[in-house]
Amino acid sequence: MRDKPKKLKQVTDRFSLFNDGRTMDANKRNYVVQSVQKMIASAKTQELLRLGESYGYYGHAPRARANKLDIGETEVIMVKGKPVLVENVPASRTIDIKCTDDGIVEHTQEFLDTVTGKIALSLWESGAGGWSWATSGSDGRDRSFARGYHGMDYVNQPNYISLDHPAMMMESLGNDMLLESLVNNGFEADEAQDIANHVAGGFSVHDAADQEQTIMYLESVNKELTDELEISKRQNVMMLEAIESLPIYMTDAQREALCNLGNEGSKEVVQAMFESINRSQHRTLPCGWESPNAIKNQNQIENGLKDHIINFGQPTRRFS
Numbered sequence: 316m317r318d319k320p321k322k323l324k325q326v327t328d329r330f331s332l333f334n335d336g337r338t339m340d341a342n343k344r345n346y347v348v349q350s351v352q353k354m355i356a357s358a359k360t361q362e363l364l365r366l367g368e369s370y371g372y373y374g375h376a377p378r379a380r381a382n383k384l385d386i387g388e389t390e391v392i393m394v395k396g397k398p399v400l401v402e403n404v405p406a407s408r409t410i411d412i413k414c415t416d417d418g419i420v421e422h423t424q425e426f427l428d429t430v431t432g433k434i435a436l437s438l439w440e441s442g443a444g445g446w447s448w449a450t451s452g453s454d455g456r457d458r459s460f461a462r463g464y465h466g467m468d469y470v471n472q473p474n475y476i477s478l479d480h481p482a483m484m485m486e487s488l489g490n491d492m493l494l495e496s497l498v499n500n501g502f503e504a505d506e507a508q509d510i511a512n513h514v515a516g517g518f519s520v521h522d523a524a525d526q527e528q529t530i531m532y533l534e535s536v537n538k539e540l541t542d543e544l545e546i547s548k549r550q551n552v553m554m555l556e557a558i559e560s561l562p563i564y565m566t567d568a569q570r571e572a573l574c575n576l577g578n579e580g581s582k583e584v585v586q587a588m589f590e591s592i593n594r595s596q597h598r599t600l601p602c603g604w605e606s607p608n609a610i611k612n613q614n615q616i617e618n619g620l621k622d623h624i625i626n627f628g629q630p631t632r633r634f635s
Contacts, residue, residue, distance in 0.1 A: 321428040323436055323500075325410065328446055330475035332418035350460040351414045354450065360464045364412070370405035371424065371466040373431035375447065377403045384449050384465040406431040409467055419478070422446070424467055433500040434510055435469035441493035445473030445480070551575075563592065 332346045354360060363369040372378070381390045386403050405427055412422040424446065426436040438444040447470045451463040497507035551574045558570055565573075565588070572584035 320405070320432070323426040323428050323432060325423060325425045326439065326480075327421065327423045328480055329419055329421045329478040330446070330473075331478060332414075332420060332475075346418070346459050346461055348414065348416060348418050350452065350462070351418075351420070354452075354461040354464050355412055355414055357464075360412075363464070363466075364409060367408055367410075369409040369464070369466045371407040371409065371446075371449075371468045372403065373406040373435045373468070374470055375449070375468050377401075378449060378465075378468070384451055384463070404429050404431050406435040406469055407467065409464075412464070420448075420475075422448075422467060433502065434497070437493060437496035437500050437502075437510075438469065438471075439480070440496040440499075442480070443493055444469055444471045445475075445477050446470075447473045447475070 332348065332351065360369075377386055378384055380401070381403075389400055389402050391398050391400055406429060407424045407426050410423040410425050412420065414420045426432045426439070435444075446467045448467050449465040450461045451465065452459060452461040454460075493511050494507050497510055498504060502510065554574050555570065558565060558573060569584060569588050572578070572581035572588075575581050576585065
């Protein structure tokens with residue numbers, strides 16, 4: 316179960332379902348007010364609010380990469396065919412939400428004491444970005460029906476413009492205020508500048524998600540290579556320990572070749588070493604076997620000794 320982080324600040328904001336305040340790239344959804352009110356009053360939404368578990372995130376990327384609206388503390392996602400474990404750090408949570416008959420949605424959010432929560436709060440305090448809700452439902456030809464509420468994410472480009480918290484119009488002033496707010500919320504100056512550059516760059520949610528997935532993929536590949544290298548090191552240590560216990564002398568070059576048979580030239584070095592052992596050193600090894608020539612020579616020696624034995628213990632009968 317997720318440990319509930321401490322809160323940094325509580326804010327209330329409003330937006331209109333019928334006027335998103337945009338002249339370009341406007342929100343195309345025409346929500347039926349009654350469906351939004353029913354969604355908010357549903358048992359599931361009210362339970363999330365009561366338990367304080369209606370979490371929101373900095374950007375929609377955590378939901379986008381998991382390809383679902385309800386995400387857990389950790390998720391296993393597939394990145395370029397590899398399973399990767401990712402942590403979803405919430406930035407906020409919804410304390411209360413309601414919708415009037417004329418389509419005004421009022422919601423109260425709590426910024427959380429997390430890294431992403433501090434970033435979102437800094438954006439809010441500097442007048443950058445805004446809230447974007449995550450809802451499920453269905454879209455008709457000219458109307459949209461909201462079915463499930465999954466929290467409010469803080470994004471650079473919200474789907475509805477705030478009625479109470481207008482964004483800064485002067486870019487330079489807004490950037491300076493963002494830097495100041497980031498530093499006030501605990502970020503170092505260089506960290507604050509990197510975050511501000513990211514926000515000013517206007518990266519889309521999908522671009523950010525793609526970049527994040529690429530980073531996770533590379534981290535996964537790096538971990539696999541690191542694990543393989545560690546296994547190889549342990550195998551080399553075990554091989555060297557086994558070599559040291561052999562009753563033969565080996566040069567450093569031969570040890571190196573035996574531990575790295577895949578390297579160029581190692582096979583020839585090891586092959587020459589074993590051929591040398593087979594030719595000259597096997598007679599001195601306590602292997603429990605002797606060559607046929609050695610056995611033949613030993614038998615000849617024993618037979619020759621028997622021909623020259625003088626036996627004083629038992630008289631030899633010369634005449635029968």
